[in-house]
Amino acid sequence: xxxxxxxxxxxxxxxxxGYGEGAVVENLSFAxxxxxxxxxxxxxxAGKSTILKAMLGILRPTAGEVVxxxxxxxxxxxxxxxxxxxxxxxxxxxxxxIVRMARYARAGLLRxxxxxxxxxxxxxxxxIDIQGLGDRRFGELSGGQRQxxxxxxxxxxxxxxxxxxxxTDGMDFKSTHGxxxxxxxxxxxxxxxxxxxxxxxxxxxxxxDELLVIDEGRYDWGPVExxxxxxxxxxxxxxxxxxxxxxxxxxxxxxx
Amino acid sequence: MIEMLQYDFIRTAxxxxxxIGIVCAYLGVYVVLRRxxxxxxxxxxISSAGIALGILTGWSPNAWxxxxxxxxxxxxxxxxxxxxxxxxATLGVLFTVTGAAAVLLVxxxxxxxxxxxxxxxxxxxxxxxxxxxxxxxxxAGILAVHVALFKEFLYLSFDPVMAATQGYRAGRWDLxxxxxxxxxxxxxxxxxxxxxxxxxxxxxxxLGLVLTRRLGGVIAxxxxxxxxxxxxxxxxxxxxxxxxxxxxxxxxxxLLAVAAVWRRLARS
Numbered sequence: 177x178x179x180x181x182x183x184x185x186x187x188x189x190x191x192x193x194g195y196g197e198g199a200v201v202e203n204l205s206f207a208x209x210x211x212x213x214x215x216x217x218x219x220x221x222a223g224k225s226t227i228l229k230a231m232l233g234i235l236r237p238t239a240g241e242v243v244x245x246x247x248x249x250x251x252x253x254x255x256x257x258x259x260x261x262x263x264x265x266x267x268x269x270x271x272x273x274i275v276r277m278a279r280y281a282r283a284g285l286l287r288x289x290x291x292x293x294x295x296x297x298x299x300x301x302x303x304i305d306i307q308g309l310g311d312r313r314f315g316e317l318s319g320g321q322r323q324x325x326x327x328x329x330x331x332x333x334x335x336x337x338x339x340x341x342x343x344t345d346g347m348d349f350k351s352t353h354g355x356x357x358x359x360x361x362x363x364x365x366x367x368x369x370x371x372x373x374x375x376x377x378x379x380x381x382x383x384x385d386e387l388l389v390i391d392e393g394r395y396d397w398g399p400v401e402x403x404x405x406x407x408x409x410x411x412x413x414x415x416x417x418x419x420x421x422x423x424x425x426x427x428x429x430x431x432x
Numbered sequence: 433m434i435e436m437l438q439y440d441f442i443r444t445a446x447x448x449x450x451x452i453g454i455v456c457a458y459l460g461v462y463v464v465l466r467r468x469x470x471x472x473x474x475x476x477x478i479s480s481a482g483i484a485l486g487i488l489t490g491w492s493p494n495a496w497x498x499x500x501x502x503x504x505x506x507x508x509x510x511x512x513x514x515x516x517x518x519x520x521a522t523l524g525v526l527f528t529v530t531g532a533a534a535v536l537l538v539x540x541x542x543x544x545x546x547x548x549x550x551x552x553x554x555x556x557x558x559x560x561x562x563x564x565x566x567x568x569x570x571x572a573g574i575l576a577v578h579v580a581l582f583k584e585f586l587y588l589s590f591d592p593v594m595a596a597t598q599g600y601r602a603g604r605w606d607l608x609x610x611x612x613x614x615x616x617x618x619x620x621x622x623x624x625x626x627x628x629x630x631x632x633x634x635x636x637x638x639l640g641l642v643l644t645r646r647l648g649g650v651i652a653x654x655x656x657x658x659x660x661x662x663x664x665x666x667x668x669x670x671x672x673x674x675x676x677x678x679x680x681x682x683x684x685x686x687l688l689a690v691a692a693v694w695r696r697l698a699r700s
Contacts, residue, residue, distance in 0.1 A: 234596045249599060256597040267465055267590055268647050277591070280583045281598040288583070313645060333598065 183245060184209050185252055185337060185369060186231055190240035193226045199238065200226045206388055206397040208337075208371055213363040215384035216373040222390050224373035225259075225341050231371065232256055232339060255335025257372075259342045260322045265315035271325045272310040275300055278332035300332035303366075304358065320351035327358065338362065340372035344379065352376075356383045377409075382425045404428070436670045445556040445676065448564030449628075450662045452620045453680075455571040456632035457640075457658035458578060459613055461651050464637040466589050470520060471508055472633040474527045475614055478504045479621040480551045481530040484537035487547055493622055500530075501618035505610040511603055554625025554677045556666070567623060574616050585609055586647075628677040632658060635684040642691045657687050 184207035193201040200223035208214055208231075216224050229235035230242055232254055246252040255278075278300070279293035301307045304324045309317065314325060323343050330338055340359070344352040360383050363370045374380045381387060387403040389396050394412045396403050404426055409417045416431040436442045463472045482500035486493025504526070507513060514522070538547040559567075578585065584605060587595045592602040621629055636658040640650035665680030 229593075232597045234593065254597050256594050258591060258593055262593070263591060264465070264467070266467075266641070268641065268645055268650055269590070270646070273647070274590075277583075277587050277594070278598075280587050280595075281600065283583070285584070286580055329594075339597075 184243075185245045187243045187245065188227075188230070188240065189243060191230060191237045191242060192239035193223060193230050193235060194238055195226075201390070202393055203240070204390075204395065205240075208369060210369055211363065211367045212369050212371075212386060213360065213384045214371045214386045214388060215380035216371065216388045216390065217375065217377045217380050218373075218390040218395075219375055222392070224375075224390065227388075227390075228256075228339050228341055228371070228373060252337055253333060253335045255330030255333045255338045257323070257326045257330045257338065257340040257343060259345060260319065260326060261346075262341075263314075263326075267315070269314050270311050271306065271314055271317070271328075272297060272301070274314050274325060275310075275329045275332050278329045281333075296332050296334070300328040303331055303362075304328040318351070319347050320354055323347075323351075323355050324358070327355075327362075331362075335368070337369040338371070340370070342374060343372055344374060344376065352379055356380070359383070377428050378426070381428070400426070433667050436667055440561070441557055441559075442666065442670060444561050444564045445559050446662065446666055448559045448567045448623060449556050449666070449676075449680070450659050451564075451568035451571045452616075452624055452629075453632050453636075453658035453662045454655040455575045455616065456620070456629065457636035457654040458575060458651060459616060460633040460635075460637035461640060461647075461654055462585065462589055462609070463613070463633050464641065469634055470523045470527070471610075472613070472617070473626075473630050474523045474530075475501060475504055475508075475617045476621055476626045476629045476633075477527050477534070478530045479614075479618045480626050481534040481537070482618065483551060483622050484534040484547070487541055488537045494619060497618040497621055498615065501614040502611075505607070505614040509603070509607040509610045550625065551621075552625055553627050553675055554621075554623060556624060556628075556676045559623050563623060567620060570619055571616060574612050577612060581608075625677050628681060631681040631684055635681070635688055636661075639684070639688045639691050642688065642695050657684065661687060 187207040188204050191201065191204045192199050204227070216227060218224050226235065230237055233242070233248065244252055275297045276289055276293065279289045279296060283289045283293060301310055304327055306321065306324050306328060309321060309325065314322065317325065327338070343359070344355050347355065356379060359370050359372065362368045377389070381400055381404055384400060386398060387400050389403055389409065389412050391412050396408050396412055404419055406417055406419050409419070409428060418429050418431055420427050420429070463469055479497040479501045482497030483493040486496040513519065534551055535548050538544055538551070541547060584600070588600060588602055588605040596602045617629055636654035637650070639657050640653035643653045644650050661680050661684040665683040666676050668674065668683065669676040669679040
C-alpha cells in the first residue's frame with residue numbers, strides 16, 4: 177500500500193462494496209490523482225468493475241467512503257467506457273449517434289444537441305482517429321473499433337478522467353496494444369487521468385504508472401515497480417510467481 | 433375498398449385502432465430493442481385480468497386495468513426485478529396466472545365465453561366514437577411525451593450505466609418508460625384485446641429492423657406498416673367476413689414475411 181498521490185481527485189478510505197448481503201471488496205484504500213494512469217488488475221469476480229462503479233458514484237460503499245477532491249461534473253468530469261459486450265448489437269445506431277449520446281446531458285431535457293455538440297463529436301472522433309467510422313453501424317465494427325468508438329464517446333463528454341471497464345478483454349494481440357497505447361497517449365499528451373480494469377497483468381503492467389492488484393480481498397496499490405514484485409504477487413494471488421524482464425518489458429510467470 | 437368507409441362503425445374502428453397501432457409500433461421498437469418482449473406480453477395479460485375484474489364487479493374495467501398495470505409497472509421497473517429470480521420465469525408465472533384469472537373471473541358472468549373471446553381478440557368493430565376519440569387523444573399524448581424525451585429514452589435504453597455517470601437517474605427513467613407503456617396497454621386492451629396489442633408491440637418493430645439499418649427508418653417503417661396493416665386487415669375482415677383483430681395480425685405477419693424475403697433477395 178505504497179501509492180503516493182499529492183492531491184487526490186478520488187480517494188477510497190477503507191471502502192467495502194457489495195450487492196445484497198455479500199461483500200465483494202472490503203477495507204480498500206487507494207487514491208487517484210490528476211493525470212495518473214492506474215491499472216486495476218485481478219481475476220474475474222475480484223470486484224474490479226464494482227470498484228469502478230463506486231468510483232463513478234453509481235454504487236454506494238457499504239462501509240468507508242469515496243472522497244472526491246474536486247466538484248464532480250464540473251472540475252472532475254468522468255468519461256466512462258463500459259465493456260463493449262455490455263452494449264447490445266441489435267440497436268441500429270451509427271458510431272456518430274452513439275458518440276453524440278455523450279452530449280445529451282449537456283443539451284438538457286427537451287432539447288436536441290446543437291452545432292457545438294456536433295463539433296465536440298467531430299473532435300472526439302478525430303482524437304481517436306476514427307473519423308471514417310462515423311456513419312458505420314456500431315454493431316458491425318470489430319472489437320478494437322468498437323472500443324475506440326466508446327472511448328471517443330467518453331471523450332465527447334468533455335471528460336478529464338477516463339474510467340474503462342476491461343477495454344482489452346477478448347481482443348487480439350495487436351488490438352490490445354493499440355488500445356493500451358491509445359490510453360497512454362491520452363494520458364501523456366492530453367493530461368487525462370486514466371483508470372481501467374483488466375485481468376491481464378502482463379499487458380497492463382507495461383503501460384500504466386500505477387497498479388492496484390486485487391484478489392480475494394488481498395490487494396496492493398502503488399507504482400508499478402513497487403507492486404510488481406514476486407513477493408507481493410505471491411501474497412495476493414497465493415501462487416509462486418517470478419517477475420522478470422524481457423526486451424525491457426516486465427513479464428510475470430507462474431513458477432512450476 | 434373505399435366502400436367500407438361509408439359505415440360509421442368501420443370509420444370509428446379504423447381511427448381508434450390506427451392510433452393505437454402506430455403508437456404501439458413506436459413503443460414496440462423500444463420493447464424489441466430492450467429485449468423486453470415478454471414484459472409487454474405479460475403487461476397485456478395483467479391488464480386483461482383488470483378488465484375481467486371490471487366486468488365481474490361492474491366497476492370501470494379501464495380503472496381496474498390501469499390499477500393492475502400500474503402495480504405491474506412498479507414491479508417490473510424495480511432494480512431487483514430479475515436479479516434474485518430469473519426474469520423470464522417470473523414473467524411466465526405472471527402471464528399464466530393472470531391469464532387464467534382473467535378467464536375464471538368472467539367465466540360465470542352473463543356473457544362468459546363471449547367475454548373471454550373479446551379479452552383475447554378484442555372487439556374492434558364495437559368501439560364507440562367517443563371511445564375511439566379519447567383513445568386517439570391518449571395515444572397521441574403518449575407519443576408526444578415519448579418523442580419529446582426521445583434522446584433520454586434512447587440513451588437510458590442503450591447504456592444506462594454511462595447515462596448514470598452523467599447524472600441521469602436510470603431507475604426513474606425506467607419507471608417513466610414502463611409507466612407510458614403500461615398506461616397505453618391498460619387503456620387499449622379492452623378495445624383491441626391481448627393478441628393484437630402484443631402483435632402491435634412486436635411485429636411492426638421487427639419489420640422495421642428487417643427493412644432498415646437506421647433507428648429513424650426502423651421507427652418510420654414500424655409505424656407505417658402498423659397503419660397499413662390496420663387498414664388492410666379491417667378491409668379483408670369486412671370483405672371476407674373474418675374477425676378483424678386476427679386479420680390485422682395476419683396482415684402484419686404477411687408484411688413481415690415479405691420484408692424478410694425482400695431483404696434476403698436484396699442481399700444475394
